[in-house]
Amino acid sequence: MHSSDCLLCQTPGGTVLWQNQQLRVIDAGDALYPGFTRVIWTAHVVEMTDLTTAEQAELLRVVLLVEQAQRAALKPDKVNLAAFGNVVPHLHWHVIPRWQDDPHFPQPVWAALPHADATAQAAQEARRTSVRPQLNAYYQALVARLDSTLLGGPA
Ligand SMILES: [Zn+2]
Numbered sequence: 001m002h003s004s005d006c007l008l009c010q011t012p013g014g015t016v017l018w019q020n021q022q023l024r025v026i027d028a029g030d031a032l033y034p035g036f037t038r039v040i041w042t043a044h045v046v047e048m049t050d051l052t053t054a055e056q057a058e059l060l061r062v063v064l065l066v067e068q069a070q071r072a073a074l075k076p077d078k079v080n081l082a083a084f085g086n087v088v089p090h091l092h093w094h095v096i097p098r099w100q101d102d103p104h105f106p107q108p109v110w111a112a113l114p115h116a117d118a119t120a121q122a123a124q125e126a127r128r129t130s131v132r133p134q135l136n137a138y139y140q141a142l143v144a145r146l147d148s149t150l151l152g153g154p155a
Pocket residue numbers: 003006007008009010044089090
């Protein structure tokens with residue numbers, strides 16, 4: 001695939017929070033899952049084991065820093081880490097804060113949306129409303145941690 005045909009070469013795929021030459025961290029802007037973050041490897045690489053050992057360590061380090069920042073700022077019940085890469089030729093990790101009252105819990109966020117009655121829908125909206133004010137603190141702490149841990153430039 002040529003990069004001119006690739007969505008993730010042509011667009012950031014979300015709001016860039018931080019990046020260096022190897023990777024970027026984006027806010028996915030997910031309507032149902034505030035705080036949903038992705039770590040996207042810049043080059044076209046298919047599998048984790050196509051990276052050098054140092055690159056693997058860097059990518060996983062960033063993924064774990066995102067998880068840590070989510071736990072500290074957002075206090076989710078669980079953090080989901082997922083890597084599929086079946087659609088785009090960029091290794092990327094999804095880092096998703098989850099709550100027991102979120103729309104899919106305990107299913108993955110990609111599952112069919114379960115039926116929710118009015119009470120459950122109200123709880124889901126209340127959860128999102130309580131999470132959104134914490135997002136700026138999450139992003140700021142994450143960027144500060146990435147800046148201090150890795151060589152990189154501001155987004
Ligand atoms: Zn690409």
